[in-house]
Amino acid sequence: MPQRPLTPTGLHLGLEGVHVLVTGASGGIGYETAEQFHDNNDIVEQGAIVTAHYNTNFAPLDKFAESRSQVVQADLSKEDEVAAMFDKATYTFGPVQILIINHAISVVKDEYIWEMSLDRWKTTMDANLTSTFLVAREYLRRLKNVAADLREEASIVLIGSTAGKYGEAGHADYAASKSAMMYGLTMTLKNEIVKLAPMGRVNCIGPGWVKTPMATESLKNPHTLYAALATTPLKKIAKPTDIATQILVLSSNSLSGHITGQVLMIEGGMEGRLLNEPEDVGINLHSRQLNLD
Template identity: 45%
Template sequence: MIDVGLEGVHVLVTGANGGIGLPTVKLFLEQGAYVTAVYNTTSADLDSDPVITLHKSKNTCRTISLDVTSEQAVERTFTELYNEDSSNKTGGWPALSCLVVNHGIFTTPSVPIWEMTMEQFERTQRINLFGPFLLIRAFLKGYKTHLSSTISPEGNHNQILIAPPNIVIIGSTSAEFGEAGHVDYSTSKSGLTHGLVKSVKNEIVKIHPKGRINSVSPGWVKTGMAEESLKDEETRWRATATTPMKKIASPLEVAYQVLVMSSDVLSGHTTGQIVMVAGGMEGRLLNPKP
C-alpha cells in the first residue's frame, strides 16, 4: 500500500455532509488524517455514518456548522481552529494545512438568462464563489500567522510541525463548456477554477514555497444534487453523449482524485491545474436527442 503522506495532516472539508463530501472525509480518515468536517444546515449523514462515529471517538474527526457566506463566521472559525490546535486544547490536533472547498449549489429547474432573477444569480455567487474566497483568505491568513509563530528568533522552526498549505477546489465541467439554463452556476465555477485557482497559485508560494492549489472538476456525478435531473432519459443521454467512457461518475471516483491532489507525495509538483474527472467529456450537445 502506498503511503500518500496524509497521516497526521489536518484537513478541513466543506460540504462534508454531501454526496462528494462524505466519501472524501472518509478517505482522508482512512489515510490517518485529522478531519474537520464542515456542514451548513444538516449533519444527518455525517452523524449516522459508522466510520465518522468511530473517528470521532478517536478524536481524529470533528464536525462543525458554518455559514460559508458569512465573513465574520468564517474568520472566527479559522481563528479558533488555529488557536485551539496550536495550544493543544483539542487533544493534540495538528495545525490545519489542507483545505478542500467542496460545497456548492446547483439550482433547478433550468432557467435561461432572460428569465433568471438577480436574486438567484447573486445567491449562487455568494455560496459558490464568495464563500470559497472567504474560506481561502481565512485559511491562508491563519496558516501564515501560525507558521510565523513556529519560527524562533534564530530562524529555526520550533517543534510544532506543519505541512505545506494545500487547497483543492471542487470545480465543474460547467466552467469549461458552459451550462445552458444555469449561467449562475457556470459563472461561479469558472470564476473559481480559471480566476481564483490560477491567481492563488502565484500567491500561496509567498507563504510557503511548497504551497499548492488545484481544482478537481467533475462532470455528472451520481449525487443527491444530480439525482432528480438524471431521472430524465434525455438528460442522461446528453450527460454521456460526448463522453467516451459512456458513464456517470460515482462520488468515490471524485473523492479519490481529491485525495491524490491533496497528497504532497503524489502531487507535490502539481499546482494551478484543473483536473477533469469527466470520463473524457468533450463538450455539450445543443440539439435534442434524435
C-alpha cells in the first residue's frame, strides 16, 4: 500500500478517498462530522468521500451536493428506505467503508415513566434503536461482498449519550435507547464485524451537552445550564467539533487500528455527584437569559 502523506503535525488519518456514510448529518454533531470528513483544511487533510444522510431537514446539507459527496434522504426506521440509502450511496461512490450512526430523536417534554405513553416509548425506540439495528445490519450484510482491500477500512462509530450512562429523569425512553446502543449493541457488533472484516472495528462516543442549534436555546435557561455543568470539572459546554474530531480519530485505522469495543465519553469529566456550586461556574440562577458567546 502506498504511504499516505503526513499532515503538518506528523500524523495522517488515512481517510483520503475512503467512503463514509454519516446518518443524521443535518444536525449539529452530524453536520460537523460530515464536514470534517469531507474537507481539506490547513491542519489535517481528510478528503474522504461522504454520503450525508438526512430525514426531514435538507437545508444545512446543500453544500454537500458536490463531486466528492452526496446527500441522501431516508426514514431509517423503515427497512426498504435503509436499503435504498445504501443502494444510492454504493451506486455513486462504491461500498460504504466507514459508518457513523449519529441520528436520533429526543422528545423535549419531561415525562416520568409512570406518565409516559407506550406510543412515545415505541416511537423513540424505533427512531433511535431499531433504526440503528437496521442501518448496522445493512452495512454488515453488504460488507460481506466488499473487496478485501476496501474491507480493511471497515469501522462503525455509534453516537450515544451521557443519558445512556447516567440515565435521565423524564426521558427514560431516550436514555434506554442510547444505553442499549452504547453497551449491548456496540459490544456485540465489535465481536461480529471481524467475522466479515478481520480488521473491522466498532466503537461508540457518548457526548454530554453539546452547543448545537437545538441545545443552545435550552441552555439559555440558567437552571438547565447549571444542571449541565454542576458535576463537570471543565465547566463548559462542548462544541460540535469536540465530538467530530474524536469520531474521525476513532474511525481512522492509522490512529485507532487497535481500538474496538470502546465507549468514549466526551462530557468534560462529568460525574454523578455535585462538584460545582452556581458561583463556581459563573451562573446567576436568578437571570432569565444567558449569553453563551
